[in-house]
Amino acid sequence: MKGMTIIVKTISSWVKVLVFLFGIYIILFGHLTPGGGFAGGVILAASYVLLMLAFGREFVEKNLPLPLASRLDCLGAFLFALIAILGLVFGGSFFVNFLYQKYLPGQPLNLISAGTIPLSNLAIGLKVGASLFLVIFTLSICCKDFKTDTSTHKKEE
Amino acid sequence: MSIPLPAFVAIPLVTAFLLPIFGKKGKAAATVLANLATVSLLVLAIVSVGQSRVYEIGKWSIPLGINLVLDGLSSLLLLAISVVSTAAMFFSIRYMEQYTAKAKYLSLFLLMVAGMNGVVLSGDIFNLFVFLEIASIASYALVGFGCEHEELEASFKYMVLGSIGSIFILFAVALVYGNTGSLNMAYISKAIQSSGLNAGLTFALGLFIAGFGLKAALVPFHAWLPDAHPSAPAPISAMLSGVLIKTLGVYALTRVVFNVFGISISTGWLLIALGLLSMVAGAFLAIGQWDLKRLMAYSSISQLGYVVLGIGLGGLIIAEGGNLAWASLAILGGLFHLVNHAVYKSLLFLTSGSVEMSTGTRQMRQMGGLAEKMPVTRATCIIASASIAGIPPFSGFWSKLILVVAAIQASFYWVAAIIVFVSLCTLIMYLKVQRYVFLGELPENLQQSKEAKNSMLVAMIFLACLCVLMGLLVLVPSLRSHILNPAVKVLTDGLEYSTKIINM
Numbered sequence: 339m340k341g342m343t344i345i346v347k348t349i350s351s352w353v354k355v356l357v358f359l360f361g362i363y364i365i366l367f368g369h370l371t372p373g374g375g376f377a378g379g380v381i382l383a384a385s386y387v388l389l390m391l392a393f394g395r396e397f398v399e400k401n402l403p404l405p406l407a408s409r410l411d412c413l414g415a416f417l418f419a420l421i422a423i424l425g426l427v428f429g430g431s432f433f434v435n436f437l438y439q440k441y442l443p444g445q446p447l448n449l450i451s452a453g454t455i456p457l458s459n460l461a462i463g464l465k466v467g468a469s470l471f472l473v474i475f476t477l478s479i480c481c482k483d484f485k486t487d488t489s490t491h492k493k494e495e
Numbered sequence: 496m497s498i499p500l501p502a503f504v505a506i507p508l509v510t511a512f513l514l515p516i517f518g519k520k521g522k523a524a525a526t527v528l529a530n531l532a533t534v535s536l537l538v539l540a541i542v543s544v545g546q547s548r549v550y551e552i553g554k555w556s557i558p559l560g561i562n563l564v565l566d567g568l569s570s571l572l573l574l575a576i577s578v579v580s581t582a583a584m585f586f587s588i589r590y591m592e593q594y595t596a597k598a599k600y601l602s603l604f605l606l607m608v609a610g611m612n613g614v615v616l617s618g619d620i621f622n623l624f625v626f627l628e629i630a631s632i633a634s635y636a637l638v639g640f641g642c643e644h645e646e647l648e649a650s651f652k653y654m655v656l657g658s659i660g661s662i663f664i665l666f667a668v669a670l671v672y673g674n675t676g677s678l679n680m681a682y683i684s685k686a687i688q689s690s691g692l693n694a695g696l697t698f699a700l701g702l703f704i705a706g707f708g709l710k711a712a713l714v715p716f717h718a719w720l721p722d723a724h725p726s727a728p729a730p731i732s733a734m735l736s737g738v739l740i741k742t743l744g745v746y747a748l749t750r751v752v753f754n755v756f757g758i759s760i761s762t763g764w765l766l767i768a769l770g771l772l773s774m775v776a777g778a779f780l781a782i783g784q785w786d787l788k789r790l791m792a793y794s795s796i797s798q799l800g801y802v803v804l805g806i807g808l809g810g811l812i813i814a815e816g817g818n819l820a821w822a823s824l825a826i827l828g829g830l831f832h833l834v835n836h837a838v839y840k841s842l843l844f845l846t847s848g849s850v851e852m853s854t855g856t857r858q859m860r861q862m863g864g865l866a867e868k869m870p871v872t873r874a875t876c877i878i879a880s881a882s883i884a885g886i887p888p889f890s891g892f893w894s895k896l897i898l899v900v901a902a903i904q905a906s907f908y909w910v911a912a913i914i915v916f917v918s919l920c921t922l923i924m925y926l927k928v929q930r931y932v933f934l935g936e937l938p939e940n941l942q943q944s945k946e947a948k949n950s951m952l953v954a955m956i957f958l959a960c961l962c963v964l965m966g967l968l969v970l971v972p973s974l975r976s977h978i979l980n981p982a983v984k985v986l987t988d989g990l991e992y993s994t995k996i997i998n999m
Contacts, residue, residue: 419505
């Protein structure tokens with residue numbers, strides 16, 4: 339038996355897209371509305387957790403292989419550090435918002451404004467989404483095997 | 496040349512996140528890259544000696560933004576961290592071939608270095624906590640890296656006690672923020688000077704001492720160290736005992752006590768008591784051990800006691816308004832012992848790793864007669880043992896001599912006596928190591944044991960040369976006035992730190 343009943347599977351296969359999109363929205367509008375990279379990343383991870391609960395672990399592993407998730411995780415952190423270093427190169431100080439000060443001085447409350455902050459949100463979203471997914475996936479590796487007798491397990495230990 | 500200070504944190508951090516991309520095939524490339532990162536940090540640390548600067552991140556000025564501060568004490572610690580991490584990283588090239596997932600190991604190693612550099616440079620107390628957590632969490636994972644039963648147990652114990660320490664520090668940071676309205680250390684210090692310590696701030700100081708004491712494994716808080724340090728892979732034991740407990744524990748403690756809260760007579764006595772207790776208890780516990788790395792771990796507790804004792808003695812003399820010369824001498828002894836201990840204890844752990852790799856055991860009863868099989872390991876181990884026991888030409892002698900002279904001049908004769916007595920105990924425990932590991936008869940099953948491989952030998956010889964030459968740091972006046980004296984001055988100046996930072 340893999341995953342849950344057909345009702346749960348159908349509903350979650352509709353909902354997962356909405357959850358994922360909502361996560362992307364929260365990340366992209368992080369500088370304008372409540373939320374941001376961290377909150378959006380958690381929602382992205384939640385969409386995969388939903389799939390994992392409904393369809394089982396193997397399905398999710400095919401959908402998003404662990405090495406890929408691990409690399410996305412590192413990529414997010416790397417991008418964030420890169421934005422900081424670009425601030426040093428173009429703005430003269432670490433973490434300077436060089437896009438806003440020099441190249442893209444957008445109006446407040448527009449989507450394209452706030453310089454490097456949306457980019458940082460994007461990097462954090464990637465990092466948090468991938469690493470939270472990995473954390474929950476790793477936690478789900480340990481499970482109780484109901485079929486085999488528990489006394490054999492104790493001997494193995 | 497002025498280096499952008501964030502480079503000390505950014506270089507290891509960026510490299511750490513680049514490494515896992517190489518995967519299993521690019522192990523050689525990942526190793527080269529990681530070594531380049533540590534070597535470049537060493538070069539940066541040497542270049543930055545003698546400078547003192549404030550760096551405002553993102554050009555936000557201090558009460559609003561986050562600042563990094565480089566002063567004498569920071570650059571001394573940066574130097575110690577980068578020397579030990581370069582040697583340990585070079586040692587791991589060959590040593591970590593025994594383990595799987597080398598790229599992940601290198602990545603965690605660099606994260607730990609980034610965290611420690613951050614702690615040392617941070618001028619903001621909340622960022623100090625954040626970097627402290629980065630370094631601590633990376634070290635929890637590294638202690639359990641072997642994934643054997645004993646290692647996971649040690650890692651779990653370390654994680655629980657380390658997290659309790661972190662929670663103490665976080666609560667203290669919250670109390671300080673609530674009472675002074677600032678997180679910047681210079682501004683906190685200014686607020687404390689103008690309004691004095693109230694009950695909340697005194698409680699916060701207590702929490703800081705307990706939290707950083709847990710990280711430094713001073714004696715009432717030491718329970719995790721003898722499990723965690725031996726269980727880690729040898730280069731990580733070297734990093735943990737060599738620099739991690741010093742940056743997260745002693746550095747942060749002295750920075751908060753001397754520069755933020757200001758030293759008082761009662762904190763001075765508390766530091767002396769903690770130091771003496773660690774020295775004596777650590778030495779007695781170490782003598783009875785039969786596990787090679789466990790003995791060295793207990794001896795770390797004892798040696799860290801010297802550092803805290805020296806700094807506490809200096810603080811007490813300052814608080815009592817005594818002769819400033821003897822106060823700076825005591826602090827100089829403490830800080831010099833800190834640097835010395837970083838070098839020789841990491842060397843001792845590297846030799847223990849080389850012994851463990853060739854014999855497959857850490858039990859001293861099962862070893863013996865390795866002197867002919869492993870001549871270089873034996874020679875470096877003798878140098879390190881002589882240094883830690885305080886035998887004249889080696890570095891450990893000078894720092895202990897300074898401590899004894901300072902204690903006698905300040906008429907703490909009993910403290911001087913205890914320093915000499917514990918030094919004798921240290922000599923006994925390392926004679927025991929020499930006797931049971933390198934001398935005696937070679938057991939049957941160890942006939943095949945071989946000397947360590949190239950990269951491991953280079954790392955050990957590098958540290959052994961430093962052990963011999965470190966005495967020059969105090970003996971040559973120009974080196975002393977460039978490296979050690981600025982660090983001592985940061986602590987003896989005490990609360991003037993805040994006006995310096997604000998005006999800089």
